[in-house]
Structure formats: structure tokens, C-alpha cells
Amino acid sequence: MKCTSALGLALLGVADAFPNILAQLEQNASKHTIEQSKLTKRVAFDAALQFIESTGKVFGMAVDMSSILAVYGAVFDGDLLEWSIGGPDSLVSLLGLLGEPQGISGSHNKYEGDGSPTRGDLYHGNDYLLQMSQFQALYDLGKADDIYDIQLLTDYRATRFQEGINNNPYFFNGPFSGVIAQGAAWLFVYRFMANKSAEYPEGRLNGEVLKSFYAITGDDGDFTYTPGHERIPDNWYTRNALDQYTIPYLTMDNVEMILQHIEFASIGGNTGTTNSFVGLDIENLTSGVYSADTLTQGNNAICLGMELTIQATPDILSGLFLDTNAAADKIGSAFNKVTKSLGCPQLNAVGKGQFAQFPGYTKDYSGYTPPGSSLL
Ligand SMILES: *[C@@H]1O[C@H](CO)[C@@H](O)[C@H](O)[C@H]1NC(C)=O
Ligand SMILES: *[C@@H]1O[C@H](CO)[C@@H](O)[C@H](O)[C@H]1NC(C)=O
Ligand SMILES: *[C@@H]1O[C@H](CO)[C@@H](O)[C@H](O)[C@H]1NC(C)=O
Numbered sequence: 235m236k237c238t239s240a241l242g243l244a245l246l247g248v249a250d251a252f253p254n255i256l257a258q259l260e261q262n263a264s265k266h267t268i269e270q271s272k273l274t275k276r277v278a279f280d281a282a283l284q285f286i287e288s289t290g291k292v293f294g295m296a297v298d299m300s301s302i303l304a305v306y307g308a309v310f311d312g313d314l315l316e317w318s319i320g321g322p323d324s325l326v327s328l329l330g331l332l333g334e335p336q337g338i339s340g341s342h343n344k345y346e347g348d349g350s351p352t353r354g355d356l357y358h359g360n361d362y363l364l365q366m367s368q369f370q371a372l373y374d375l376g377k378a379d380d381i382y383d384i385q386l387l388t389d390y391r392a393t394r395f396q397e398g399i400n401n402n403p404y405f406f407n408g409p410f411s412g413v414i415a416q417g418a419a420w421l422f423v424y425r426f427m428a429n430k431s432a433e434y435p436e437g438r439l440n441g442e443v444l445k446s447f448y449a450i451t452g453d454d455g456d457f458t459y460t461p462g463h464e465r466i467p468d469n470w471y472t473r474n475a476l477d478q479y480t481i482p483y484l485t486m487d488n489v490e491m492i493l494q495h496i497e498f499a500s501i502g503g504n505t506g507t508t509n510s511f512v513g514l515d516i517e518n519l520t521s522g523v524y525s526a527d528t529l530t531q532g533n534n535a536i537c538l539g540m541e542l543t544i545q546a547t548p549d550i551l552s553g554l555f556l557d558t559n560a561a562a563d564k565i566g567s568a569f570n571k572v573t574k575s576l577g578c579p580q581l582n583a584v585g586k587g588q589f590a591q592f593p594g595y596t597k598d599y600s601g602y603t604p605p606g607s608s609l610l
Contacts, residue, residue: 261528283433285522292466294473295428296480302568303429319339323472348405348594348597349395349412349418351387352448358402364448364459368394373441377454382439384424384487392495399511407593409542413499417488425487430471445469481572485536492535499535501542503592516590521583536576544569545584 289295289303295381334417350373352364359365372390376382398405407413427447428437445451446467452458473479494500502513517525520538529535544566 257276273356274482289390292472293577294475294478295426296478298481298572299484302481302572336480346447348398348402349391349416351390351394351423355398355402355405357404358452363461364450364456364458369448369450369459370457371453373444373454373457375415376444377441380440382424382428382441382444383429384421384491385419387423390493390524391416391498395497397494400508401506402594403504403510404592404594405511406592407498408503408595409501409502409539413492413501414488414543416455417491417498418484420491421484425484426473430468430473434571435474435477436471443470482576485533485576488536489530489533495528496530500530503594505591506593512591518584519588522579523579523581533576533578537576538581539570540573540576541578542584544573545586546579 251570279391286297286300290297291298295303348358352368354365371393372382375390376388397409407416423444424437424439427443428434428439429443430437441454445457445467449459449460449463449465450457451463499556500511500513502511504510505512516529516538519542524534524538529538
């Protein structure tokens with residue numbers, strides 16, 4: 235099965251915040267470089283570079299973050315595997331994230347993302363199109379003051395999380411998809427979509443801007459969603475170039491959310507029926523490196539999410555690629571750089587047996603049908 239990198243992004247939960255826009259940037263970048271370099275091994279790599287450049291310019295996404303997304307996206311696309319054979323070394327070190335492939339031990343995991351702002355859960359509803367009921371609920375929360383800020387998003391994230399537990403027998407809060415990507419999907423809404431100005435240097439996100447990014451037209455209560463028509467609004471201002479959104483910044487935001495709602499960091503899921511959420515025994519899972527008590531300290535929750543992702547990647551990718559090791563190596567080396575920069579405690583062994591009780595973890599993607607070109 236060939237996955238587009240936009241699917242990779244969708245899996246990350248990031249596409250929720252940028253329905254189609256990141257995908258467009260990415261597609262444009264690929265087209266451009268394919269014309270330029272005639273399908274050499276550098277194509278995917280150049281596309282990744284352009285993706286990084288354009289997300290920086292358009293959204294003020296810092297290179298550390300866009301590189302991770304580019305690697306993740308490109309790995310899911312399969313194209314970076316080409317690049318991994320022939321990547322130009324000077325550019326590799328320029329990016330700073332794409333080091334030599336490192337070995338990763340195998341595991342038994344599948345990847346999914348639940349609890350996103352406007353998309354349904356993976357095995358429960360529609361996980362790639364905006365769900366109007368969710369958009370309307372989000373819109374309603376901020377319409378009195380016409381302000382959508384991080385506190386509002388934190389509150390609604392908690393509501394969506396609980397809805398998953400209440401309604402989705404397969405609800406799963408995975409280490410990366412849940413703890414990290416879910417947080418990013420929510421935070422990106424404000425951090426990237428908000429309109430920056432001298433008056434509101436951190437940005438002000440109002441209903442009209444929100445509607446534009448999510449391809450919503452019409453009046454409150456009578457909204458129309460037109461997939462593929464997501465737009466950056468006219469007269470909209472991005473982040474200051476000196477204030478890009480970096481991984482440490484995202485981590486700080488995400489930790490703030492977790493401190494308000496500890497459940498966001500609870501890796502686990504429903505066990506096949508609604509309201510059956512079981513959180514993993516973190517101490518057992520990590521052979522004592524982390525515990526429930528230390529999870530809320532510093533960057534620990536984020537670190538654990540990243541590290542478990544590295545451990546779980548081969549299985550996340552199995553079924554998508556013939557050569558999962560090469561793909562996993564790419565993700566592993568990119569993520570390892572991040573965990574190092576966050577000063578994460580080293581995780582050596584993971585007791586993965588506990589994951590078997592979650593159908594949201596063991597189910598595979600065979601049922602997924604790419605929704606068509608407008609959602610690439
Ligand atoms: C992608 O390219 C098309 C055609 O050149 C252009 O209209 C569109 O604005 C580009 N998308 C982005 C997000 O830059
Ligand atoms: C963004 O903020 C500026 C400055 O306040 C304002 O002129 C502009 O209309 C805003 N843009 C949007 C899309 O709201
Ligand atoms: C985790 O729990 C399982 C089942 O109780 C046990 O067999 C295993 O030894 C534990 N692992 C660690 C590292 O504590």
C-alpha cells in the first residue's frame with residue numbers, strides 16, 4: 235500500500251490543524267523538485283527541504299519541528315527511502331536532524347490518533363473529514379467573545395478525550411499519537427492559525443479565521459464544509475520570524491495542557507467496550523525509568539511519548555512498507571535527536587505486553603481507504 239506523506243501527517247494528527255494546506259505545500263514542493271531533478275534520489279530530499287522552508291515562511295514553524303514532520307511524512311510516503319540511500323551529506327547535516335540511521339528494536343504496535351479537534355476517531359467515525367458537530371462545538375465555545383485561545387482549546391481537548399472514552403470502544407491514547415501528536419494538533423490551531431499583530435503578538439484567533447482554515451462558509455448554525463477549500467485568510471499575519479514555533483516551545487505548551495488534564499498523558503485506551511479505559515503501568519512499561527509520579531515532571535511525558543514511538547515504529551510501519559527497517563531508522567534517528575535535545579532519560583527496554591489489551595492498538599489499517607485527491 236502506498237501512503238502519501240499527507241497521510242503520514244494525518245496520522246500525526248497534524249493535518250487536523252492544517253487540513254490540506256500542509257499537504258498542498260508538500261505536493262507543490264514535490265512537483266517543483268520532480269520537475270527540477272527528474273526523479274533522482276534527491277527528489278524526496280529536496281521536497282522535504284522545500285516543505286521545511288515553506289512551513290517556516292507560511293506558518294513560522296521552526297526547522298526542528300518541520301524536519302520531524304518532513305521525515306515522518308516522507309517515510310510514510312516511502313520516498314525518503316530512496317533518499318536514505320543517496321542523501322547528500324552536507325544537506326543532511328544542515329538539517330541537523332537526519333543523522334545516520336540507527337538500529338531500533340522491534341515491537342508490536344500500530345499507529346493511530348484519536349481525540350483530535352475536528353476529525354473523528356480512527357476506528358469510530360470519519361477520521362479524515364471534518365466533523366461538523368465537532369467544529370460547531372468548538373466554534374460555540376468561543377463565539378461569545380469571538381476568541382479561541384489555548385485555554386479554550388485545552389478545555390475542548392478534555393471534552394473530546396472524554397467523548398472518546400465514552401463512545402469509542404477502540405479509543406486509544408498512544409504514546410506519540412496521543413501524548414504528542416494529539417497535543418500538537420490542538421496547539422497548532424492557536425499557535426499557527428492565530429493572526430499576529432503588534433496588538434496581539436502571540437496572535438488572536440477569531441471565528442472567521444478559524445472558519446477559513448477549516449473550509450467553513452455560511453453563518454453560525456448553518457455552516458457548510460467544503461473539503462479542499464481550506465484557505466489562509468486574506469490579510470492574515472504569520473508568526474514573527476524571530477519567534478518560530480519550535481519543539482521545546484511545543485513541549486512547554488503541551489506540558490501545560492497535561493498539568494491541567496493529567497489524562498492527556500495517560501497512555502492506554504478502552505479495552506473493547508466504551509468506558510473501559512485502562513492506563514498503562516508506566517513503571518512496568520519502562521522498567522522503572524519513568525513512573526506515574528515522575529511523568530508530570532519536566533519534559534517526561536513528552537520524552538516518554540517520543541521514546542516509545544521510536545520503540546514502536548517498526549510495527550507502526552509494518553504493512554505499509556516492504557522494508558520497514560529503513561523507514562524505522564529514519565524516524566528513529568530524527569526522534570533520537572529530539573529526545574537528546576530535551577534531555578530525556580534513556581529508555582532501554584520497553585515491556586510491550588501491556589499493549590495487547592487495547593484493540594485500538596492491535597487493529598491494523600487495512601480498512602483505510604484514501605479519501606481521494608483533494609485530501610492527499
Ligand atoms: C500550490 O500551487 C498552486 C498552483 O501553483 C497554488 O495555487 C497554491 O496556492 C499553492 N499552495 C500553497 C499552499 O502554496
Ligand atoms: C489581522 O490583524 C490585523 C491587525 O490587527 C488586521 O488588520 C487584519 O485584518 C487581521 N486579519 C484577519 C484575517 O483577521
Ligand atoms: C511487568 O509486568 C509483567 C506482568 O505482571 C511482569 O511479568 C514483568 O516482569 C513486569 N516487567 C517489569 C520490567 O517490571
